[in-house]
Amino acid sequence: MAEREEGFGISTASPSTALPVATEVASDGGYTAGPVLVATDVVVSYGGVHAVDRVSISVARGEIVGVIGPNGAGKSSFLGALGGQVKRSGGDISLLGKDISSMLPHQRARLGLARTFQTTSEFAKMTVFENLITSGEGNAGASLKEVVLHPRKTAQRERAMTDRAWEILQRFEMEHTVNLYGRELSGGQRRLVEIMRCLMRDPAVLLLDEPMVGVAPHLTGKLIEDLRAIRRDGLGIVIVEHALEVVRQLCDRVVVMAFGKVIAQGSFEEVVQDASVQAAYLS
Amino acid sequence: MSVWVFYISTLVIYFGVDLLAGIALNLQFGYAGVVNFGFIVFQAAGAYMAAVVVLGPSGGVASFQQYIFGSRLPFPLDLVAAAVAGAVVSLVIGLFSLRRMRRDYQAAVLLIVSLIALQVVSADVPLFNGSNGLTGVTWPLGQIVGVTATGAPVIYAAWTLAIAAIVFAAVYWLSKSPWGRSLRAMRDHEDAASAMGLNITSLRLQVFVIGGAIAGLSGGLLVEYIGAWSPGAWGYAETFVIFTAIFVGGVGNYRGVIVGVLLVPVIFLELPRFLPAVGYPGLIDSLQWVTIGLAWMLCLLFRPRGILPEKRMEVTKPAGVPGPAVVPSEGGA
Amino acid sequence: MLSQLLASAADGIVLAAIIAVAAMGFTLQFGLTNVLNLSFGSVMTIGGFTAYLANVAGLSAWLGMLLGGVAGGLATIALGRGVLRLYARRRTQLFEMMMVTLGLSLVIDYGLQSISQNAIYGYTVLQASPVRLGPIVLTPIQLFIVLLAIVILVVVEAALKFTKLGKALRATAVEPSLARSCGIQTGRVVLITWTISGFLCGLAGVVYIISTQSVDYSTGELFLPLIIAAAILGGVGSLRGAVVAAVVMGIVTEVVAGFGGAAYSTVAGFAILVVVLLLRPGSVSGGAEDRQLVL
Numbered sequence: 001m002a003e004r005e006e007g008f009g010i011s012t013a014s015p016s017t018a019l020p021v022a023t024e025v026a027s028d029g030g031y032t033a034g035p036v037l038v039a040t041d042v043v044v045s046y047g048g049v050h051a052v053d054r055v056s057i058s059v060a061r062g063e064i065v066g067v068i069g070p071n072g073a074g075k076s077s078f079l080g081a082l083g084g085q086v087k088r089s090g091g092d093i094s095l096l097g098k099d100i101s102s103m104l105p106h107q108r109a110r111l112g113l114a115r116t117f118q119t120t121s122e123f124a125k126m127t128v129f130e131n132l133i134t135s136g137e138g139n140a141g142a143s144l145k146e147v148v149l150h151p152r153k154t155a156q157r158e159r160a161m162t163d164r165a166w167e168i169l170q171r172f173e174m175e176h177t178v179n180l181y182g183r184e185l186s187g188g189q190r191r192l193v194e195i196m197r198c199l200m201r202d203p204a205v206l207l208l209d210e211p212m213v214g215v216a217p218h219l220t221g222k223l224i225e226d227l228r229a230i231r232r233d234g235l236g237i238v239i240v241e242h243a244l245e246v247v248r249q250l251c252d253r254v255v256v257m258a259f260g261k262v263i264a265q266g267s268f269e270e271v272v273q274d275a276s277v278q279a280a281y282l283s
Numbered sequence: 284m285s286v287w288v289f290y291i292s293t294l295v296i297y298f299g300v301d302l303l304a305g306i307a308l309n310l311q312f313g314y315a316g317v318v319n320f321g322f323i324v325f326q327a328a329g330a331y332m333a334a335v336v337v338l339g340p341s342g343g344v345a346s347f348q349q350y351i352f353g354s355r356l357p358f359p360l361d362l363v364a365a366a367v368a369g370a371v372v373s374l375v376i377g378l379f380s381l382r383r384m385r386r387d388y389q390a391a392v393l394l395i396v397s398l399i400a401l402q403v404v405s406a407d408v409p410l411f412n413g414s415n416g417l418t419g420v421t422w423p424l425g426q427i428v429g430v431t432a433t434g435a436p437v438i439y440a441a442w443t444l445a446i447a448a449i450v451f452a453a454v455y456w457l458s459k460s461p462w463g464r465s466l467r468a469m470r471d472h473e474d475a476a477s478a479m480g481l482n483i484t485s486l487r488l489q490v491f492v493i494g495g496a497i498a499g500l501s502g503g504l505l506v507e508y509i510g511a512w513s514p515g516a517w518g519y520a521e522t523f524v525i526f527t528a529i530f531v532g533g534v535g536n537y538r539g540v541i542v543g544v545l546l547v548p549v550i551f552l553e554l555p556r557f558l559p560a561v562g563y564p565g566l567i568d569s570l571q572w573v574t575i576g577l578a579w580m581l582c583l584l585f586r587p588r589g590i591l592p593e594k595r596m597e598v599t600k601p602a603g604v605p606g607p608a609v610v611p612s613e614g615g616a
Numbered sequence: 617m618l619s620q621l622l623a624s625a626a627d628g629i630v631l632a633a634i635i636a637v638a639a640m641g642f643t644l645q646f647g648l649t650n651v652l653n654l655s656f657g658s659v660m661t662i663g664g665f666t667a668y669l670a671n672v673a674g675l676s677a678w679l680g681m682l683l684g685g686v687a688g689g690l691a692t693i694a695l696g697r698g699v700l701r702l703y704a705r706r707r708t709q710l711f712e713m714m715m716v717t718l719g720l721s722l723v724i725d726y727g728l729q730s731i732s733q734n735a736i737y738g739y740t741v742l743q744a745s746p747v748r749l750g751p752i753v754l755t756p757i758q759l760f761i762v763l764l765a766i767v768i769l770v771v772v773e774a775a776l777k778f779t780k781l782g783k784a785l786r787a788t789a790v791e792p793s794l795a796r797s798c799g800i801q802t803g804r805v806v807l808i809t810w811t812i813s814g815f816l817c818g819l820a821g822v823v824y825i826i827s828t829q830s831v832d833y834s835t836g837e838l839f840l841p842l843i844i845a846a847a848i849l850g851g852v853g854s855l856r857g858a859v860v861a862a863v864v865m866g867i868v869t870e871v872v873a874g875f876g877g878a879a880y881s882t883v884a885g886f887a888i889l890v891v892v893l894l895l896r897p898g899s900v901s902g903g904a905e906d907r908q909l910v911l
């Protein structure tokens with residue numbers, strides 16, 4: 001497991017950048033050198049019913065793609081197919097040019113895919129700190145062999161993970177929660193822990209399933225700011241979100257799903273004008 | 284030698300054996316969340332293996348007991364064989380039962396394995412002498428030293444405790460290692476753990492096989508002391524004595540496991556031997572099982588995490604980590 | 617060879633009928649409440665002992681069968697209402713519920729062991745000279761058991777489909793909170809399901825001991841693997857599935873036994889479940905952890 005060099009540098013955004021939310025549509029530009037994630041005609045079916053029906057998506061470096069749609073549109077199922085949690089019955093997915101379609105979730109993760117879940121997935125009986133260091137890209141605990149046979153290397157990795165964890169905790173102003181169990185956190189804090197866990201992995205692509213649910217309004221702005229800071233390092237983000245205001249502020253591109261199909265895509269302004277989107281939301 | 288020395292030594296030996304089992308089950312259930320309702324099968328595998336490699340070649344149908352793999356291995360190969368048997372049986376059973384499956388199905392499948400293994404071993408006489416079981420097992424290490432296990436129970440007790448202590452230390456270290464932490468992550472949220480790069484299938488299989496090896500070892504130690512092993516010794520309910528012990532003591536807490544192993548098997552199963560005989564022979568045995576069942580249910584009702592819950596691993600911010608004031612700032616958006 | 621096969625298959629059908637009666641009860645309960653009830657085998661034993669006692673008391677075997685069913689129903693209600701409810705109120709998770717039922721089964725099994733003095737009791741009733749159909753030899757009571765399973769399947773299926781209660785049950789099984797908000801009294805639905813399922817369970821215990829001609833405290837426990845396997849194999853909540861699975865398992869078990877592998881006959885039946893778990897992981901995995909407890 002080679003550590004990837006590029007990654008979101010904590011140092012690029014100090015807490016002072018947690019300014020009030022900017023109102024213009026984000027477009028930092030200059031990070032579109034080839035897609036990091038390409039999904040083509042992905043199909044997910046549950047007992048014959050197509051929950052995701054030939055959905056394609058392409059995410060460039062530094063790009064934030066929003067996926068919106070009414071309840072039951074198949075957004076979470078689509079993310080599951082990308083992450084490997086849900087069985088895909090058709091289509092191809094490639095990450096950084098590698099075909100990951102039939103890989104297991106942990107293999108995809110090790111190639112640079114990180115994700116959060118719609119229902120928060122914190123490790124409930126582990127402290128926040130443990131949540132983070134266990135999730136790190138360099139977590140030595142992933143391999144029994146290494147822990148037993150290479151104690152020195154393991155200790156080194158632990159130190160690296162620890163430093164990284166403190167950086168990220170500080171970045172998200174969560175240092176006071178380090179010793180709390182996952183189950184003792186508030187809903188918003190759990191979301192943050194999930195995102196922090198992903199960042200421990202220096203992912204190339206980040207999939208977020210409704211990350212703003214339960215997050216206090218004043219933190220939403222900060223989280224948006226954080227996500228923008230992250231993407232400047234060339235990370236591609238796919239975000240499923242119901243709060244259209246968040247989508248408007250954050251996403252470069254929006255994909256609208258309904259009944260498993262993509263019914264529109266384009267900039268936020270374009271898709272909200274789209275007649276079929278309005279119909280889907282009203283129905 | 285007084286009866287008391289013998290009795291206390293026997294209790295200590297049982298404690299050592301149950302402690303080994305408790306450690307293994309706690310690693311599997313308390314740390315990794317693998318609900319091994321067939322645990323006793325792996326202990327039985329070790330016991331049978333130790334028995335047949337100590338008993339010497341089988342006399343076949345003609346002799347009073349028949350079995351496979353009959354041989355006479357020197358110490359310490361007898362116990363190694365027992366641990367390997369536990370590990371191999373775990374590997375085989377784990378390969379099909381540990382797949383991504385609902386946790387309740389998984390538990391049920393392992394329980395079924397336990398029930399069926401018992402039926403098969405009881406019915407298939409050439410395997411391990413059917414329901415009569417094997418007797419006459421001796422203690423290879425004792426032969427070197429020149430004692431028998433029942434002749435020198437104090438020595439055997441010390442020996443059992445020594446092994447239990449070594450295994451305890453090893454498992455303790457493993458479970459506090461980053462690997463043990465990964466197990467807990469898997470226990471708490473499987474999908475998230477695998478999304479964070481942990482290979483769930485292999486972690487689960489590892490913990491299953493390690494636990495199986497320890498179970499096998501404990502079976503070997505037990506059979507070399509009591510000298511006999513038969514289906515009567517490993518009914519499916521035996522698994523739940525150990526489960527109850529770690530429930531009572533504290534799931535995921537090693538001090539709790541020790542407490543539970545002292546309390547449950549020793550108090551529930553051993554102390555009643557002092558009671559005056561009531562009813563028909565066997566009544567007390569049945570009532571012990573009822574008590575175990577009740578203790579199990581009460582634990583789930585009142586103290587699902589045991590008397591001593593899992594310990595929180597607290598950290599404090601190291602001095603080397605830059606505080607907010609010294610964060611290098613390069614200006615944001 | 618062929619006649620041996622046919623004879624074994626016929627035995628298999630009889631075994632299948634017994635498994636089916638129990639598995640239908642199990643799947644009905646499991647499909648609705650989502651609790652994998654490991655004390656089901658113990659309730660079967662209760663049914664068996666009730667029939668035995670009825671016989672000792674001089675009642676007719678048919679009445680004994682009915683009483684066995686009733687005892688199973690009452691026991692199940694007592695367990696569901698008396699015990700499981702207690703845990704549900706403490707927000708015990710589904711999985712821990714299964715562990716509770718396991719504790720229950722220890723208590724019942726060994727309670728029965730202590731009461732029955734750990735003895736095996738013979739139960740030879742309704743045995744008549746067998747009917748010969750070529751190589752197939754069946755006793756009238758065996759034919760009756762097969763018929764009973766078919767009747768139960770048809771009646772319960774029809775009830776699920778056409779009665780108001782059946783519709784309420786299906787709605788509750790799919791989406792309990794929605795059903796509740798639609799005015800369905802889910803508590804009552806669950807109670808009635810416990811009753812029917814317990815009745816079938818007790819009945820299965822009786823027909824099982826009629827067929828094996830003896831009863832002891834572990835009767836149900838040893839039969840439980842077959843029931844669980846059939847219910848999972850057939851798809852949880854599906855009566856027809858459970859019956860089909862029971863037929864497959866019954867025939868495989870008896871054919872293996874008929875060809876000399878008596879020790880491995882149950883293993884063979886169980887092997888089918890394993891194969892299915894391997895081939896159709898979708899049927900047993902997935903969002904199952906989100907299922908909710910319905911009590």
Ligand SMILES: Nc1ncnc2c1ncn2[C@@H]1O[C@H](COP(=O)(O)OP(=O)(O)OP(=O)(O)O)[C@@H](O)[C@H]1O
Nearest residue numbers: 046051070071072073074075076077078118902903
């Ligand atoms: N495990 C499953 N088995 C069967 N059907 C499922 C499963 N998971 C989801 N579905 C169905 O697939 C469809 C899409 O579900 P999905 O969760 O992907 O939608 P979503 O767009 O994320 O909705 P929401 O906005 O409510 O989160 C829904 O109709 C849902 O009922």
Ligand SMILES: [Mg+2]
Nearest residue numbers: 075076077118
């Ligand atoms: Mg969703």
